[in-house]
Amino acid sequence: MSDAKLRMVARAAREVQPGMVVNLGIGLPTQIVGHLPQGFPVCLHSENGLAGTGPVLGYDEADRNLIDAGGAYVSTLPGAAFFDSLTSFALVRGGRLDLTVLGAFEVAENGDLANWKIPGRFSPGVGGAIELAQKAQRVVVLSTHTDRKGRPKLLDRCSLPLTAKSCVNRIITDLAVIDVTPQGYALRELAENTSLEAVQAATGAALTLPSDGDIPRF
Amino acid sequence: MSLPDKSTSLEEAIGRIPDGARILIGGFGVPGTPFALIQELLRQGQQSLTLVKNDANETGLGIDHLLASGQVERLITTHIGLNPRAIELMNAGKLQVEFCGQGILAERLHAGGAGLKAFLTDIGVGTELAVGKPHQELNGETLVLETALRADFALIHADTADRFGNLRYAATARNFNPMMAMAADCALVETERMVELGALAPDDIHTPGPFVDHLVELGPLSQEYGLVRR
Incomplete structure (x- = not known):
């Protein structure tokens, strides 16, 4: 993993507070696990029917019946529980999920999220993303600031089909930490090795800056 | 017996x-x-x-x-x-x-298995997933009707x-x-x-x-x- 990606994952790990029930999306968000301190008190939910997910196992230790939602062979922590998909999403929609960290294709300044479909190019289905995005108490997007062609992912409005409306609270990228507020995007932190101008240029909507002008680095 | x-x-x-x-x-x-x-x-x-x-x-x-x-x-x-x-x-x-959303699929099956015909939810409202499905107002909220499966x-x-x-x-x-x-x-x-x-x-x-x-x-x-x- 590049230094920039490591930095953003490490920053995202600080969003996980002690005692939370958390769902980490497939891909980069899953890497957050490696940045949590040993013995950190948190319950990781996996939507295929597991609360109390432990570290990923090698093939020699793996149980063929025990995977996370991304298909990785995982362990369980003492106190873990298995349940069916109905119970798993009752937990999500019922408001028991304190935090989810998800990837994104596009985010809008009102918090709209698009992360499941690019018409004509990518439409594998929405899986559990709508319910996670719409019902987790807090939704953090962990994503590169721009797409592979360098185009901004943070926009004034999404052009792709939405996963959920007005759901995103915070966006952590390789360049910045940005909150979604009633006034639009608010810049909270800047990555090392970047500048305010670079972040503004890579963002497809206006950014509100801290009133005292001091922007912490991560 | x-x-x-x-x-x-x-x-x-x-x-x-x-x-x-x-x-x-x-x-x-x-x-x-x-x-x-x-x-x-x-x-x-x-x-x-x-x-x-x-x-x-x-x-x-x-x-x-x-x-x-x-x-x-x-x-x-x-x-x-x-x-x-x-x-x-x-x-x-x-x-x-x-x-179908994953938890919605689970819930549609559960409804089907439990002898219910449909249920109302706010999941997917305002997205492509709700297009073409009946919508209904309930207590001031717009909801989508998901049918039992x-x-x-x-x-x-x-x-x-x-x-x-x-x-x-x-x-x-x-x-x-x-x-x-x-x-x-x-x-x-x-x-x-x-x-x-x-x-x-x-x-x-x-x-x-x-x-x-x-x-x-x-x-x-x-x-x-x-x-x-x-």
């Missing part, structure tokens, strides 16, 4: 399925997928099937065989990203695919069963199996272990026997049940 014995053979269980049937299939990835029942469906060759399954498995596994053989006309699912063939068939118009058959994978069809699942192999067993007119179950009546404690049963119609005890497990090494 004693509880009825529902055990049968693989051939006889799958032989009940006609062409054109709608079939619920358990599993999320490999865990909980009834590979032996699927293989027998492939062998018997029933056509024009509608399948309901969380995912389309991966290339060379599970329902991918049925997609490759052309037995599937329609698939109701949540995510098929790990099966390039399913995506190709969908894009070529050779497979009708209906996508039932099927002719369910193919279920259990870890342990007794001869009456009381079932236990292993770890994350439970997933959609309990709701699917409830939501079919005829639930066909394969089990890794068959135990005598009374061997499962009544408190420890995941799916109660009355939801199960026919039971097949598996022999040695095929490679499909094993670890997927990526």
Whole structure:
């Protein structure tokens, strides 16, 4: 993993507070696990029917019946529980999920999220993303600031089909930490090795800056 | 009195399925997928099937065989990203695919199994997933009506069963199996272990026997049940 990606994952790990029930999306968000301190008190939910997910196992230790939602062979922590998909999403929609960290294709300044479909190019289905995005108490997007062609992912409005409306609270990228507020995007932190101008240029909507002008680095 | 014995053979269980049937299939990835029942469906060759399954498995596994053989006309699912063939068939118009949110699929099956006709939810309101579905106002909120889902058959994978069809699942192999067993007119179950009546404690049963119609005890497990090494 590049230094920039490591930095953003490490920053995202600080969003996980002690005692939370958390769902980490497939891909980069899953890497957050490696940045949590040993013995950190948190319950990781996996939507295929597991609360109390432990570290990923090698093939020699793996149980063929025990995977996370991304298909990785995982362990369980003492106190873990298995349940069916109905119970798993009752937990999500019922408001028991304190935090989810998800990837994104596009985010809008009102918090709209698009992360499941690019018409004509990518439409594998929405899986559990709508319910996670719409019902987790807090939704953090962990994503590169721009797409592979360098185009901004943070926009004034999404052009792709939405996963959920007005759901995103915070966006952590390789360049910045940005909150979604009633006034639009608010810049909270800047990555090392970047500048305010670079972040503004890579963002497809206006950014509100801290009133005292001091922007912490991560 | 004693509880009825529902055990049968693989051939006889799958032989009940006609062409054109709608079939619920358990599993999320490999865990909980009834590979032996699927293989027998492939062998018997029933056509024009509608399948309901969380995912389309991966290339060379599970329902991918049925997609490759052309037995599937329609698939109701949540995510098929790990099966390039399913995506190709969908894009070529050779497979009708209906996508459903994962928890909404679970809830639609549960409603179907519980004798309900539909339910209201705010999930998906304002997105493409709600387009074409009836909307309704309730207490000032716009909600979408999701219909219950039932099927002719369910193919279920259990870890342990007794001869009456009381079932236990292993770890994350439970997933959609309990709701699917409830939501079919005829639930066909394969089990890794068959135990005598009374061997499962009544408190420890995941799916109660009355939801199960026919039971097949598996022999040695095929490679499909094993670890997927990526």
